[in-house]
Amino acid sequence: MARGHQKKLSQIRFQDKQEKLKKQQGHHVNDQKKAAQKALAYVCVVCRSQMPDPKTYKQHFQNKHPKFELPPELKDV
Template sequence: MARGQQKIQSQQKAQAKQAAAKKQAGHNLKEQKKAAAAGLSYNCDICKSQMPDPKTYKQHFESKHPKNPLPEALKDV
């Protein structure tokens, strides 16, 4: 009967270890999403897509919206 008890304890220990790993993985994913969202600080006025810097925003605007006038914020870039 002792082996049966060891098996149960081993299973419980493994479940606890897996739960801790899942919790840690979920936490890292949330942090990565927050960091990625913070990096995207420029929003296109027309299509609402997000860009990380003004240079990328200007390239996007010139390629995707060539008929629209360039926003004042992008004329200096």
């Protein structure tokens, strides 16, 4: 077991390494979240769910909200 000065140096190195890893992961995760939000371009008018494309939106609307009339943006899809 390390004692004294060696222990302090080991703790500082470990802490620096953890901070570096955290910074790398933080930017990566945020970039992924932003890209995912941009990909979800369509929002359901009934439940406010987000969909990536009109085909998926139309399927969602027909399956989840059959009592409602299809929105005008989905009629030609």
